Amino acid sequence: xxxxxxxxxxxxxxxxxxxxxxxxxxxxxxxxxxxxxxxxxxxxxxxxxxxxxxxxxxxxxxxxxxxxxxxxxxxxxxxxxxxxxxxxxxxxxxxxxxxxxxxxxxxxxxxxxxxxxxxxxxxxxxxxxxxxxxxxxxxxxxxxxxxxxxxxxxxxxxxxxxxxxxxxxxxxxxxxxxxxxxx
Numbered sequence: 001x002x003x004x005x006x007x008x009x010x011x012x013x014x015x016x017x018x019x020x021x022x023x024x025x026x027x028x029x030x031x032x033x034x035x036x037x038x039x040x041x042x043x044x045x046x047x048x049x050x051x052x053x054x055x056x057x058x059x060x061x062x063x064x065x066x067x068x069x070x071x072x073x074x075x076x077x078x079x080x081x082x083x084x085x086x087x088x089x090x091x092x093x094x095x096x097x098x099x100x101x102x103x104x105x106x107x108x109x110x111x112x113x114x115x116x117x118x119x120x121x122x123x124x125x126x127x128x129x130x131x132x133x134x135x136x137x138x139x140x141x142x143x144x145x146x147x148x149x150x151x152x153x154x155x156x157x158x159x160x161x162x163x164x165x166x167x168x169x170x171x172x173x174x175x176x177x178x179x180x181x182x183x
Contacts, residue, residue, distance in 0.1 A: 013037050015163040018127045022099050023060075023091045024119075025069055026165060035164060037088050060102040063095025064112035064119060070105055094123035126160045 010027050014035035017025040028036050060067065069089040092112065093099050112119055130138070130152075142149035 010037060010165050010168045013165050015122060015159060015165070017157045018123060018125055018159050018163075019157055020123060020127065021094065021096065023093045023102065024122055025089060025091050027069075027089045029088055055107045056104045058108035060093050060099040060106070060108065062098060063093055064116050065093045065099075065108055066110040066112065067091055067093075067102065067106040067108040070107065092119055094119055122163055125163060127157045128155055128160060130156060 012032075012035070013027055015024050015026045016028050016035075019025075059065075067090065068087065069091045070087065091102070091106065093102070134152075138149050138152055142153075
């Protein structure tokens with residue numbers, strides 16, 4: 001997805017949620033005109049490794065860990081139930097420390113080798129946070145089965161400024177500053 005040509009890449013897609021001090025999410029599947037990803041269905045098989053326990057061995061141990069977002073992806077259940085759905089949403093931990101709540105729920109597949117300052121800049125962008133009263137009312141509405149509760153919750157932690165991936169690809173580093181092994 002980082003090197004795919006045209007509309008099947010992460011290029012020009014939005015960062016859709018930021019959880020300060022933890023991680024941010026990007027690469028949500030959907031419509032390109034909304035800043036979302038249209039994965040190449042013919043080349044991208046369903047994520048079958050999500051049932052293999054070995055896929056969850058690596059941990060979210062520090063800032064800059066990149067993982068396939070399985071636990072937090074796509075608020076809209078209709079999107080996930082679509083037979084054309086491919087999980088391409090990813091998250092990057094922002095630090096300052098580990099995110100153990102993500103372990104065993106998301107598949108770590110890389111680390112940020114250069115550009116942690118960009119990750120920190122994204123993490124510092126203000127997000128929409130509802131008041132405690134609104135959170136409680138939303139929980140009550142969800143308890144009673146009101147579908148609007150899920151729609152309202154989808155707005156939480158959205159960045160108040162537009163943040164998008166302007167370019168992406170593979171970085172060939174001759175002398176990495178980090179060890180080549182994942183965290």
